Amino acid sequence: MSIGYEVIARDGAARRGRLVTAHGTVETPAFMPVGTAATVKAMLPESVAATGAEIVLGNTYHLMLRPGAERVERLGGLHRFMNWKGPILTDSGGFQVMSLSKLRQLDAEGVTFRSHIDGSAHRLTPDISLDIQRQLGADITMSFDECTSWPATEEEAAKSMRLSMRWAERGKRVFVQREGHGLFGIVQGSVYPDLRLESAKALTDIGFDGYAIGGLAVGEGQDAMFAALDVTLPALPADRPRYLMGVGRPADIVGAVARGIDMFDCVMPTRAGRTAQAFTWRGELNLRNARHRDDGRPLVEGCACPACAGYSRAYLHHLIRSDEILGAMLLTWHNLHFYQDVMRGLRAAIEAGALADWIERFAEQQARGDIDAL
Amino acid sequence: MSIGYEVIARDGAARRGRLVTAHGTVETPAFMPVGTAATVKAMLPESVAATGAEIVLGNTYHLMLRPGAERVERLGGLHRFMNWKGPILTDSGGFQVMSLSKLRQLDAEGVTFRSHIDGSAHRLTPDISLDIQRQLGADITMSFDECTSWPATEEEAAKSMRLSMRWAERGKRVFVQREGHGLFGIVQGSVYPDLRLESAKALTDIGFDGYAIGGLAVGEGQDAMFAALDVTLPALPADRPRYLMGVGRPADIVGAVARGIDMFDCVMPTRAGRTAQAFTWRGELNLRNARHRDDGRPLVEGCACPACAGYSRAYLHHLIRSDEILGAMLLTWHNLHFYQDVMRGLRAAIEAGALADWIERFAEQQARGDIDAL
Numbered sequence: 001m002s003i004g005y006e007v008i009a010r011d012g013a014a015r016r017g018r019l020v021t022a023h024g025t026v027e028t029p030a031f032m033p034v035g036t037a038a039t040v041k042a043m044l045p046e047s048v049a050a051t052g053a054e055i056v057l058g059n060t061y062h063l064m065l066r067p068g069a070e071r072v073e074r075l076g077g078l079h080r081f082m083n084w085k086g087p088i089l090t091d092s093g094g095f096q097v098m099s100l101s102k103l104r105q106l107d108a109e110g111v112t113f114r115s116h117i118d119g120s121a122h123r124l125t126p127d128i129s130l131d132i133q134r135q136l137g138a139d140i141t142m143s144f145d146e147c148t149s150w151p152a153t154e155e156e157a158a159k160s161m162r163l164s165m166r167w168a169e170r171g172k173r174v175f176v177q178r179e180g181h182g183l184f185g186i187v188q189g190s191v192y193p194d195l196r197l198e199s200a201k202a203l204t205d206i207g208f209d210g211y212a213i214g215g216l217a218v219g220e221g222q223d224a225m226f227a228a229l230d231v232t233l234p235a236l237p238a239d240r241p242r243y244l245m246g247v248g249r250p251a252d253i254v255g256a257v258a259r260g261i262d263m264f265d266c267v268m269p270t271r272a273g274r275t276a277q278a279f280t281w282r283g284e285l286n287l288r289n290a291r292h293r294d295d296g297r298p299l300v301e302g303c304a305c306p307a308c309a310g311y312s313r314a315y316l317h318h319l320i321r322s323d324e325i326l327g328a329m330l331l332t333w334h335n336l337h338f339y340q341d342v343m344r345g346l347r348a349a350i351e352a353g354a355l356a357d358w359i360e361r362f363a364e365q366q367a368r369g370d371i372d373a374l
Numbered sequence: 375m376s377i378g379y380e381v382i383a384r385d386g387a388a389r390r391g392r393l394v395t396a397h398g399t400v401e402t403p404a405f406m407p408v409g410t411a412a413t414v415k416a417m418l419p420e421s422v423a424a425t426g427a428e429i430v431l432g433n434t435y436h437l438m439l440r441p442g443a444e445r446v447e448r449l450g451g452l453h454r455f456m457n458w459k460g461p462i463l464t465d466s467g468g469f470q471v472m473s474l475s476k477l478r479q480l481d482a483e484g485v486t487f488r489s490h491i492d493g494s495a496h497r498l499t500p501d502i503s504l505d506i507q508r509q510l511g512a513d514i515t516m517s518f519d520e521c522t523s524w525p526a527t528e529e530e531a532a533k534s535m536r537l538s539m540r541w542a543e544r545g546k547r548v549f550v551q552r553e554g555h556g557l558f559g560i561v562q563g564s565v566y567p568d569l570r571l572e573s574a575k576a577l578t579d580i581g582f583d584g585y586a587i588g589g590l591a592v593g594e595g596q597d598a599m600f601a602a603l604d605v606t607l608p609a610l611p612a613d614r615p616r617y618l619m620g621v622g623r624p625a626d627i628v629g630a631v632a633r634g635i636d637m638f639d640c641v642m643p644t645r646a647g648r649t650a651q652a653f654t655w656r657g658e659l660n661l662r663n664a665r666h667r668d669d670g671r672p673l674v675e676g677c678a679c680p681a682c683a684g685y686s687r688a689y690l691h692h693l694i695r696s697d698e699i700l701g702a703m704l705l706t707w708h709n710l711h712f713y714q715d716v717m718r719g720l721r722a723a724i725e726a727g728a729l730a731d732w733i734e735r736f737a738e739q740q741a742r743g744d745i746d747a748l
Contacts, residue, residue, distance in 0.1 A: 038692065042699040044680065067667070067692040075670050075688050083684040274699075293441070296449050306418065310457040314449050318412065318441045325416040325648075325699055 002209040003140065003182035005241045009351045013233070013260040016350040019055075019241055021087040021139040022180025023079065026054040028241065028262040029346050031253065031339045032089060034270060037062045038072070038082040041270050042325070042332040045084045051305070051333065052340035055087040055139075057265045060132050061096030064122065065115045069135040077137030089140035089265070090133045092186070093124050094164075095147040095214070095246070106146065108163070126171040130183075134176070141175065142212065143168040145186045150218040157190035164188045165202040172206045182209030184243060190215055191224050193231040200235035210241040213261075217247045225252065229259045250279060250342050251366060254359055257346050269339045273332030276320045280338065281362075283369040287331065292317040305337035306330065376583040377514065377556035379615045383725045387607070387634040390724040393429075393615055395461040395513040396554025397453065400428040402615065402636040403720050405627065405713045406463060408644060411436045412446070412456040415644050416699070416706040419458045425679070425707065426714035429461040429513075431639045434506050435470030438496065439489045443509040451511030463514035463639070464507045466560070467498050468538075469521040469588070469620070480520065482537070500545040504557075508550070515549065516586065517542040519560045524592040531564035538562045539576040546580045556583030558617060564589055565598045567605040574609035584615040587635070591621045599626065603633045624653060624716050625740060628733055631720050643713045647706030650694045654712065655736075657743040661705065666691040679711035680704065 004020030019026040033040045033048055035056045040048045048056060058078055063069060072081050078088055094111075097104060101113035101122075110125030124132075129144035145164035148157050168185045175183045185203035189195030203211060213232055216225045229244070236242055243263035244256050253264050269279060276288040280300050287299075295313040303309070307316065307330035319327030342362075349358035378394030393400040407414045407422055409430045414422045422430060432452055437443060446455050452462055468485075471478060475487035475496075484499030498506075503518035519538035522531050542559045549557045559577035563569030577585060587606055590599045603618070610616055617637035618630050627638050643653060650662040654674050661673075669687040677683070681690065681704035693701030716736075723732035 037696045037698060038689070039696075039698050039700045042703070044700070044703065045684075046680075066696060067688070071668060071688070074668065075686060081686070081689050081692075083689075294445060294448065306420075310419075312449060312455070314441070314445070315412070315455050315457075318455075322411045322413075322440060324411060324413050325702060326413045326418070328699060329416070329418065329703070 002177055003180060005210070005239070007239075009353075011350040011353050011355040012258065014258050014346075014350050014355050015260055015262060016347055017241065017262055019087075020180070021055075021182070022178075023085065023087040023139050024054065026087060027347060029253075029257045029343055029350075030055060030263050031343050032057045032263065032265040033336055034059070034265055034267045035082060035084070035088075036267070037066065038078060040336075042274060042328045043270075043336065045082060047333060048084070048336065049086065051337040052344060053086075053336065055089060056084055058082075058088050058090045058136060058138070059096060060090050060093035060129060060136070061100065063090075063136060064093065064132050065117055065120075069132040073135035073137070079137055087139040088137070090136050090138035090142065091245070092129045092142040092144040093132070094129075094145045097124060098147045098149065110144070110167075111146070126167040127174055130171055130175055139181055140210065141181065141183045143171045143183065143185050143208070145188060145214060147218075148188050148190050148215045150190070150215070150220060152190050154190075154192050154195070157188070157192055158195055161188040161190075161195050161199050165199060168203060169206050172208065184208055184210040184212050186212040186214040186245070187232055187236075188215045189228075191220050191228055193228075196228055196232045197235050200232050204235070204237060208240070210243060211236045212243040212245050214245045216244065217252070222252060222255070226255055226259065229256060229261065233260045250339070251363070253339075253342065254346065254362055257350075258355060258359060269335035270332050273335045274328040276327070276331065277335075278331055278338075279335050281365045283366050287313065287316045287327075288320050289317075299334060300338070303334065303337065303341070305334045307334040376551055377554060379584070379613070381613075383727075385724040385727050385729040386632065388632050388720075388724050388729050389634055389636060390721055391615065391636055393461075394554070395429075395556070396552070397459065397461040397513050398428065400461060401721060403627075403631045403717055403724075404429060404637050405717050406431045406637065406639040407710055408433070408639055408641045409456060409458070409462075410641070411440065412452060414710075416648060416702045417644075417710065419456060421707060422458070422710065423460065425711040426718060427460075427710065429463060430458055432456075432462050432464045432510060432512070433470060434464050434467035434503060434510070435474065437464075437510060438467065438506050439491055439494075443506040447509035447511070453511055461513035462511070464510050464512035464516065465619070466503045466516040466518040467506070468503075468519045471498060472521045472523065484518070484541075485520070500541045501548055504545055504549055513555055514584065515555065515557045517545045517557065517559050517582070519562060519588060521592075522562050522564050522589045524564070524589075524594060526564050528564075528566050528569070531562075531566055532569055535562040535564075535569050535573050539573060542577060542582075543580050546582065558582055558584040558586050560586040560588040560619070561606055561610075562589045563602075565594050565602055567602075570602055570606045571609050574606050578609070578611060582614070584617060585610045586617040586619050588619045590618065591626070591640075596626060596629070600629055600633065603630060603635065607634045624713070625737070627713075627716065628720065628736055631724075632729060632733060643709035644706050647709045648702040650701070650705065651709075652705055652712075653709050655739045657740050661687065661690045661701075662694050663691075673708060674712070677708065677711065677715070679708045681708040
């Protein structure tokens with residue numbers, strides 16, 4: 001048996017579920033902090049867990065280049081290497097090859113590219129990607145795909161998607177099933193409904209432990225993203241988890257949960273935490289702004305994270321102006337905590353059958369945006 | 375009554391004591407982590423406390439420039455601002471004016487200088503320094519002094535020291551005594567025994583709650599530093615705490631404790647933590663070095679800090695090579711923990727009357743330096 005998944009409650013299209021993996025269970029809808037280079041930036045793993053995160057993401061592309069997947073395997077696997085005791089999902093490398101590497105050469109079997117770190121040559125194919133993810137020790141492995149660039153014509157998107165479907169089929173064939181470990185397929189097809197449906201059908205025919213929606217949040221906008229979900233999700237098996245890759249802002253997540261997405265990952269909360277941006281119920285706040293200089297109030301009244309429980313906005317502002325590492329540490333912690341607060345709110349609302357009301361209140365608060373009145 | 379100090383045990387010239395301040399007690403000999411800009415860099419204050427540190431240092435010079443002492447006072451004082459619940463010692467600003475500021479102009483009453491941050495003009499005098507330290511809310515306030523530059527002729531050192539003594543006298547006159555708060559005088563005199571003795575006598579005649587030794591660890595070397603201590607310490611009141619400012623490496627601290635010093639501060643463990651240097655019983659280790667790449671062992675076997683308890687040298691090396699903030703966080707934590715381990719060892723050895731043996735073992739291990747065999 002691979003990973004387990006059960007739906008505990010439904011509210012419209014939204015699902016309140018539970019993933020069971022070799023390294024523990026994950027309550028869904030779930031947000032996965034991104035631990036690119038075997039660290040969720042500026043956070044100790046126990047602090048990541050303290051926010052309520054139950055699963056983190058590792059990047060195959062980054063880890064294969066540095067420190068190298070074989071090295072991680074020799075050192076006992078990614079869980080031990082980065083001291084994260086919960087489940088880990090690794091991406092396939094496809095997205096970062098597209099966005100970060102140099103001199104990419106695509107062929108029918110895979111892609112050859114140069115490292116953005118030192119220019120060294122590397123290759124990824126479905127077999128190699130799966131092997132790397134196995135070396136890392138992923139609980140959830142992603143099919144190797146070509147992330148379709150944006151914008152793409154329907155022809156380009158079709159060609160790219162069909163290549164990814166062949167790779168998905170190859171991956172499924174060579175993936176070695178182990179208890180508590182699963183392989184997810186990735187739906188591509190850009191913003192073209194027919195292609196999304198074709199991709200969803202192709203993957204469902206192959207049969208995966210979960211289904212990801214890839215190639216979104218790349219510039220198409222929230223409406224186009226939600227439209228792609230509206231087309232795709234009904235075409236995926238209802239008894240398997242669904243993961244929207246690389247998404248997103250809180251409002252993106254809320255809208256996607258309402259449509260039936262169970263899992264998310266995004267660098268947004270961690271990256272924003274290193275650039276003075278804080279997420280709150282009333283929208284985003286830039287702590288670098290001079291108006292926070294004398295503000296003795298916490299960032300978010302009532303928030304249980306250390307940044308809000310122990311410090312004033314004036315102090316956070318001071319840390320940022322002084323380029324102090326603690327500024328990045330506290331804001332990252334707050335943002336991850338806030339994202340988990342959103343997920344906790346969504347899960348409770350689905351269980352209570354009150355998601356529509358919850359979303360209305362959420363949208364109202366975000367729209368009010370009166371962050372000074374927080 | 376100002377701050378309390380009692381000697382619990384002695385071993386030779388070394389003292390095992392206890393400081394009592396408005397924000398709690400401090401077991402001595404004590405090492406004070408440096409919280410320059412209202413943060414011990416890369417550490418949450420609860421993590422600083424978890425290493426065993428009971429008192430931290432704040433820098434008057436940095437804080438007066440940013441965020442400004444009046445602002446800190448309005449926001450409830452430095453303890454609340456930086457969320458540090460234990461005692462805080464603030465320096466006088468004299469050392470940083472000398473080492474960091476631009477366009478210094480010294481006169482009989484004080485010094486006028488330009489900020490290294492924005493070039494703005496500022497002035498420090500004994501009265502202003504004390505007022506700033508009061509605004510910050512220091513438990514232990516340092517007399518404003520001119521930190522004698524190194525090297526200095528005997529004539530220069532004498533002139534500088536006598537100026538500091540006049541400032542010390544002025545400071546003592548205007549310092550407002552409060553329960554649990556104390557004012558320390560600072561012995562100057564460079565490496566000249568007669569000047570050190572003259573300075574110690576001048577301060578003792580004025581009468582302070584504690585006595586600091588300043589102007590050392592500025593390039594004179596360990597032998598000259600220890601020689602200055604050997605001259606100075608017998609001339610200071612035995613019933614008051616003694617603080618060696620800006621010192622130092624573990625071996626410096628050990629030697630100074632043996633000579634009767636009770637308190638230390640230094641940026642060494644925190645700064646080293648941000649530059650891949652780790653302190654260990656077997657000397658220093660540079661984690662950036664490629665030989666740690668595949669080393670699955672902890673940094674220091676048996677060390678209780680999170681860096682050693684949860685991670686391999688290979689992982690720390692990876693974080694450093696990847697410029698990950700967590701690398702600075704973990705190594706800073708380890709170094710502060712190690713420094714506190716040294717202090718714990720010294721305190722226990724003095725209590726047991728076994729300091730000489732402890733120091734012999736310490737020196738033997740440091741000299742062996744076989745860090746790979748750790």
